[in-house]
Amino acid sequence: MRLLLVEDDEMIAETVLESMRRLGYAIDWAADGRAAELSLANGVYDLVLLDLGLPKRDGIQVLNTYRKAGGAASVIILTARDAVDDRVRGLDAGADDYLMKPFDLDELAARVRAALRRRTGQKQPIYTHGDLTLDPASHEARKEGVPLPLVPREFALLQVLIEEPARVFRRAELEEKLYGWGEEVGSNTIEVHVHSLRRKIGAEQILTIRGVGYRLKGLE
């Protein structure tokens, strides 16, 4: 796996390079837009971490040129620009993900992992959240390595929650995800599933956000 970091700030670049190398990635550095285009022309990269505010050539331009030339690497934009239309512009230009400065190293590592996973076609990863693991391929969920006896709906519910652990799901959203079109859903069906899932994985694992819905407990 070969990564390219396009970033004009030396301090940020150094830290990101070092952290990524520590995580076992091979990573190169381009400090401006021109250098980035030259490096990208090699076509050896699997993933590009791209800053938008670059000297010589704007990040969006670099990305546009790269995609037009058929460049296929995953691109994660790193930027201090946080206005929604900037974000949209970046994604429109062909970025795969967007990370706002200031970001956490952990988050960067997670996004890089996710982007590379998508790239290698590993559609169904094994999800972990705290002491919970869920493997969609084998339909197995474990807590502290011990398999959990989940019925299909409970498994599906846990999968929805663990795929986006920081997100709060509304009851209606969970109904949509767990039940097909035209299936009869009782008014408290989701509550019943949550209740039984809590009994099996531990009540503290799923938080009720009053008036909104459910999510997995935060990791801290």
Added chain:
Amino acid sequence: MTSIRRWLLGWLIFGLAATSLAAGYGIFHTARREASELFDYELRTVALSLPANIATADAAERSRHNFNGLADDRIAIDIWDQQGQLVYHSVKEPALPRYSEGFRSIERDEYRWRVFGLQQPDRFIQVAQPFSVREDLALRLAWRTLWPLALLVPVTIALVLFVVARGLAPIGGLSRALSRRSIDSLEPLQAGAQIPVEIRPLVDALNDLLRRLSDASQAQRIFVADAAHELRTPLTALKLQLQAARRDGTLQGESQTLERMEGRLNRIIHLAHQLLTMAREDANRAASVAPMSLRRLAERSVGDLSLLAEAKRIDLGLEERIGNTSDDYMVQGDEQALGILLNNLIDNAIRHTPEGGKVDVILTRDPQGVGVEVVDTGSGIAPDELERVFDRFYRGVGAQGSGSGLGLAIASSIAGRHGATLDVRNRGEGNGLIVRVGALAPAG
């Protein structure tokens, strides 16, 4: 307070009334004098035109004619012959004594008379008329000359009122246009073609001032935005470096100290972020509004901030004043801005609520519109500080945590842009604060 309108009206109407009075007085007296001269002339004509044989021939006719016209005017005629004998006397009253030739005014039996004597070759004629009759007629005449003037006065006053109102209309329009503007509006005044040349310099000067003010505040916003933006990159670098150094062990130290350093750093990052939001919100006064669900927005904000609440073991939840889960609380709003507003309010509430407390986000609907309240169980705000909470960079005396002092200022600006109300009050019962956004325009 001076008023051009009152001044103009006062002086014009007062002046007009005074001149009219003087003119009326003058006309009245002239008319009277003219009438008097006219009567003298009449007397003289009567005396001259008396037939020579009036005494002898017309004694009989007199009873028939009785000098009808003259009698009405009460003209007394006396005629003496050459010997000084009174040969003719027209009215029943005793004859006047004989006076010399010419006009004179005399008084007799409480009546004042105007007398004209005329010496003819064979007789002396004296005609007399009481002043009372003359006065009556003269007065009537004089009054009749006055009435067009009396009619003119109200018409002129109406004209003055109309002209003054029309003349001052552009000034009134200008001040109305000024008072209708929002406080923060720095748009130039609409200088239409109908602005008169007299106040155009005023409008131009005002517009010039507004433009310079607008440029200055624009420059300030750009500076703040740039500064905040420029701060982000080094802050990111600092944060990454701190994290990396802690992880690989190159930064040694008590973990509590390191954590505190990271906390402080996060606070600076938060401040830079809020500054940028503020500058952007200031610049964004005319962003488009569209129908949106306040419930969905509140769900998202509560969801986003539930991690922060969980970390402080705070029970954060979404409620509604009137339980109706099918109501989406549709409003006309700028979704992104209202999201920032709500996040700021909830974030503030969580920051100021001690561990184990409770924060409620409550959707409301009342005749004024749709609203949302954020109620916490924190320490509230001292009453004398309540007014200052919307000031930029204001942080409460006992403020803890990582607030920037900009959250409520940003919220207030966003609420203002939506024509919504934003008020902060302490909870009546127990501890805590209620921040209420009200009167959002409902949609759909």
